[in-house]
Each structure stands twice: as structure tokens, then as C-alpha cells.
Amino acid sequence: MLLDAVCAVDRDGHFQFLSSGAERIFGYPASEMLGRSMLDFIHPDDIPKTLAAAQAINTGQIKTDFENRYLRKDGQIVHLLWSARWSADKQQRVAVARDITRLKLAESRQHALYAISEAAFAAENLQDLYRQLLQIVQQLMPIQACVIARRTVAGSINLAYQYLPEGDTQSAAEATELCNQLLQDRGPASLPLIRKRADHNLWLGVRLISHTNVLGAMVILVSAQTAVSHHADADLLDFVAQHMAVAIERKELLARLQHSALYDELTGLPKRELFYDRCRQAMAQAQRHQCQLAICYLDLDGFKPVNDQFGHSVGDDLLQQVAQRLIQNVRQADTVARFGGDEFVILLSEVDSAEQAAVAAEKIRQSFSTSFQLPSHSLTITASIGVVCAAAATLNTEPLLAMADQAMYRAKQLGGNRCIQG
Numbered sequence: 001m002l003l004d005a006v007c008a009v010d011r012d013g014h015f016q017f018l019s020s021g022a023e024r025i026f027g028y029p030a031s032e033m034l035g036r037s038m039l040d041f042i043h044p045d046d047i048p049k050t051l052a053a054a055q056a057i058n059t060g061q062i063k064t065d066f067e068n069r070y071l072r073k074d075g076q077i078v079h080l081l082w083s084a085r086w087s088a089d090k091q092q093r094v095a096v097a098r099d100i101t102r103l104k105l106a107e108s109r110q111h112a113l114y115a116i117s118e119a120a121f122a123a124e125n126l127q128d129l130y131r132q133l134l135q136i137v138q139q140l141m142p143i144q145a146c147v148i149a150r151r152t153v154a155g156s157i158n159l160a161y162q163y164l165p166e167g168d169t170q171s172a173a174e175a176t177e178l179c180n181q182l183l184q185d186r187g188p189a190s191l192p193l194i195r196k197r198a199d200h201n202l203w204l205g206v207r208l209i210s211h212t213n214v215l216g217a218m219v220i221l222v223s224a225q226t227a228v229s230h231h232a233d234a235d236l237l238d239f240v241a242q243h244m245a246v247a248i249e250r251k252e253l254l255a256r257l258q259h260s261a262l263y264d265e266l267t268g269l270p271k272r273e274l275f276y277d278r279c280r281q282a283m284a285q286a287q288r289h290q291c292q293l294a295i296c297y298l299d300l301d302g303f304k305p306v307n308d309q310f311g312h313s314v315g316d317d318l319l320q321q322v323a324q325r326l327i328q329n330v331r332q333a334d335t336v337a338r339f340g341g342d343e344f345v346i347l348l349s350e351v352d353s354a355e356q357a358a359v360a361a362e363k364i365r366q367s368f369s370t371s372f373q374l375p376s377h378s379l380t381i382t383a384s385i386g387v388v389c390a391a392a393a394t395l396n397t398e399p400l401l402a403m404a405d406q407a408m409y410r411a412k413q414l415g416g417n418r419c420i421q422g
Contacts, residue, residue: 003099008092011058013038016092025080025099027072043069043077057086057093067100076232079104105236112136112240120247129251130161133244137220140240141233144201145171145221149179151214157183160216175219178205182217192234193219206238208245215245264338266316267323275337275345279397282335282349291350294357294389296364297404298326300342301382301416310377317374318381329367330360345401354389354421361387361419368417382417384408389421 005025008017014037018030026033026041033041042050046068053066066082084095115136123129134146145168148161157180164171174197182193182205193205205219218241222233262274270278279295286293300322307315319342326336326344335347346364351357364385371380386407388400407422414420 005097006094007097008087008090008094009038010092013054013093022097025078025097026070027074027076027078032073041070043071045069053082053084054093057084060086077101108140109236109239112140113243115139116240116243116247120250123251126248126251126255127161129248133247134161134163137237137240140236141220141222143220143222145175146218147172147175147179148208148216148218149176149183150216151183171221174203175221178203178219179217181205182207182219183214192231192238194231194234197221202233204234204237206234206241208241208248210242210245210249213245213249215248218244267320267338269323269344270335270337272337272339275335275339275347276397278335278337278347282347283397286350289350291352292354292357292389292391294348294351294354294360294387295400295404296346296348296357296361297386297401297408298344298346298364298383299408299412301384301412303342303381306379306381314374314377314379318372318379321372321374322381325367325372326364329364345404351389357387357389358419358421361385365417365419384411384416385419386411387419387421 003021003024004019005022006017006019007015007022009015014035015033016035018033022033023029028041038050039047050068053063057063062085064083066084068080068082070078070080072078078099079101080097081100082095082097084093086092087094116133119129119132119136123132130148133148134143137143137146143163145165146161146163147159150158150160152158157176159176159179162172162175164175174195178193178195193203195203195205197203202222203219204222205217207217208215218237220237262271263269264271279293282293303315303318306318319338322342322344323336323338326346330336330346330348333349335349337345337347339345346361348357348360351360365383368381368383371378386404386409388404388407390400403422407420411418411420
């Protein structure tokens with residue numbers, strides 16, 4: 001059996017001859033194609049370029065590498081590579097078509113894998129990654145709607161990303177229901193979900209599985225008219241989803257590592273590196289606005305005896321509440337950081353004077369007069385604070401921190417529970 005199909009059409013594109021290999025490629029018996037226009041079988045999106053190529057062939061040009069897509073009788077799309085010329089004696093376009101669908105599918109999958117890997121590296125955050133992953137899938141198939149759902153630790157479903165027509169509550173409800181259905185099955189594998197709507201469009205859904213870890217589910221809405229076939233599109237989506245899940249898992253791992261590097265695990269406050277970065281930003285802003293900033297270095301008075309008497313668990317609870325109280329007593333634009341142990345540093349951005357910085361530090365100190373209500377104890381603890389204020393022209397993080405630290409130690413030496421300006 002010939003793998004290629006030999007075809008002949010008249011000047012207007014009506015089939016006049018089809019070889020025996022045509023049915024294998026087009027899915028139609030020759031009797032159902034002869035006499036009909038080639039436009040009845042060509043993918044709608046490829047009609048303009050096919051007409052342009054046909055016109056060029058009619059003028060005597062020879063085409064040896066023209067590609068387009070035909071719609072088979074079973075609804076699937078076949079990718080064809082054509083070699084065609086004009087036969088002047090028969091007044092026909094004679095062409096040989098080769099089915100390159102598998103090659104195109106392999107190319108599209110390979111391109112998707114590269115794109116997913118690149119997106120996982122380049123995306124700034126998870127939402128950006130979801131958006132880029134949607135764009136990758138859109139290059140493989142036309143999508144009317146898309147929802148990515150994640151399973152929370154508590155077991156509920158969170159719609160992490162939604163691409164829906166504005167005001168389309170029906171699609172949102174249907175997508176949510178399908179995601180729930182996909183995630184109810186907690187087994188390591190499941191078949192893609194296919195659901196036809198009343199308007200004949202199709203919901204395709206797959207689980208996002210990295211190795212054996214079910215991260216969530218993805219459902220997309222495609223037009224029944226443009227779908228390759230129900231199962232072919234679903235299989236392609238399932239293939240892509242496996243690699244999307246790996247990309248999502250890696251992005252989340254990277255985000256956790258970055259967060260761990262920048263934020264204190266116990267209190268959730270910025271660590272030293274992030275504090276320095278906030279200082280650089282605040283200094284640049286202070287120089288632009290010709291204002292000042294201040295740094296408060298705070299150390300708890302008598303924290304070690306609390307640990308010794310009540311244990312480290314109570315000490316940890318106390319540090320967490322201290323962090324929250326500090327946040328509550330500064331402005332949103334300010335930064336509270338933990339440098340380790342019971343040492344905290346506060347960046348007061350855009351202050352007008354040293355007096356304003358001193359007032360802010362005193363407010364923080366006085367906030368410690370209220371007892372800390374821990375799960376098992378009620379504790380009162382005080383703080384020693386060193387505060388340094390600097391003008392834009394003299395801003396430099398390290399010297400300011402050193403001066404604030406020295407001022408804090410002077411407050412300690414004077415008995416603690418006080419603010420000292422450096």
C-alpha cells in the first residue's frame with residue numbers, strides 16, 4: 001500500500017483523481033471526494049494560505065514543501081506535506097500528499113517541553129508560571145476557558161488560576177465541579193476526563209501529577225469544531241500536564257527555599273539579607289526625597305532566664321508574639337527583622353528628624369508594658385533599644401547598624417528597659 005496519496009484537481013480545486021492511498025490519509029473513500037472542492041476538507045484556518053499556493057501553482061510554480069491541514073471524516077486533523085505542479089496538457093494541479101501528523105505531534109510536544117522548562121525557570125512566581133503554562137497549552141489547542149485547581153493541606157479545593165470569559169459563571173461552576181471530580185480519586189493514576197456540554201463544546205480535564213504526588217487538576221474548555229478529536233486532545237493535554245506538574249513542583253520548592261533564605265522560620269520576619277535589601281531601597285528613596293531614615297536595634301531583657309525556667313517552647317512562643325507586637329507598633333512602610341536569638345532590628349523609613357525616630361522607638365518600648373499571653377503562661381518582658389537616625393548624604397547600612405548596636409548595649413549597661421540614641 002502506498003503511504004502517499006496522489007491527487008489531481010482542476011483549476012478551481014475540485015478533485016478529479018485520487019490514488020488508493022488517499023483513503024488512508026483523508027479518511028474518505030475516493031467516491032466521497034471526487035467532484036467536491038478541496039475547500040470542503042481543508043482546515044478552516046489553512047484555507048487562505050492553501051488558496052494562495054494553488055494560485056501560484058496555476059501560474060506554473062512548483063511547490064515541493066507546502067504544508068496544510070485537512071479534516072478527516074472521523075473529525076481528526078491530519079497534517080500534510082504537499083509536492084504539487086501544474087499539468088498544462090491536462091489542465092490540472094497534480095500533487096502528492098504525505099501524512100506528517102505524527103512528526104508534527106512529536107515536534108509540538110518537544111516544543112511544549114522546552115517551553116515548560118523555560119517557563120519554570122523564567123516565571124517570577126506561581127501565578128506567572130500558571131499564566132505561561134496556559135499560553136503553552138493555547139499553542140497546542142484553542143482554549144476558551146481554563147482552570148487550575150490545587151488541593152490544600154486540609155483537603156479542600158483551591159482554584160489557583162482561572163482563565164474564564166468575563167461573567168461566565170456557568171463555566172466557572174462546571175470547571176470547579178470537574179476539578180473536584182478529578183481530585184476525588186486519590187490513586188496514583190487516572191484517565192483524562194472528557195465532558196461534552198450542551199453547546200457541544202468539550203471540557204477536557206487531567207490531574208497534575210509529579211511522580212506520584214497529586215498536585216492538583218487542570219480543566220480546559222475547547223470548541224468541538226476545532227478539536228482534533230476528543231481523545232487525541234485529552235491525551236496531548238495529559239502528556240503536557242505531567243511536565244507542567246513537575247515545573248509547578250520545582251517552582252514551589254524554589255519558592256520555599258527562597259523564602260527560607262530570606263525569612264526567619266520561627267517568626268516569619270525578614271532575615272539579615274532581606275533587611276539589608278530593604279535598607280538599600282529605603283536609602284535610595286530617602287536620597288530622592290531628601291529625608292532621613294532610622295534603625296532601631298532591640299534586644300529583650302532577661303530572655304535567657306525565660307528559656308531556662310520555662311523551656312525553649314515557651315521561649316519560641318514569646319519570640320513569635322514579640323515579632324507580632326513589633327509589627328503592630330510600626331508603620332506598614334517600615335521593616336521589622338530578626339537577626340537571631342532575641343535580637344530584632346527595625347528600619348524606620350522616611351523620618352523627618354531624630355526626635356521622630358526617638359518617639360517611634362519609645363512607642364515600641366512602651367508596647368512591652370502589656371504582658372504577653374502565651375498558651376501556658378502570662379509573661380512580662382522589657383526591651384533595650386538603640387536608635388540611630390541619619391540624613392540622606394550619610395547613609396550606609398553597616399555603620400548605622402553598628403552605631404545602633406552600640407547604643408543598645410549602652411541601654412543594657414544602664415539597666416535595660418530604655419531607649420538610647422546613638
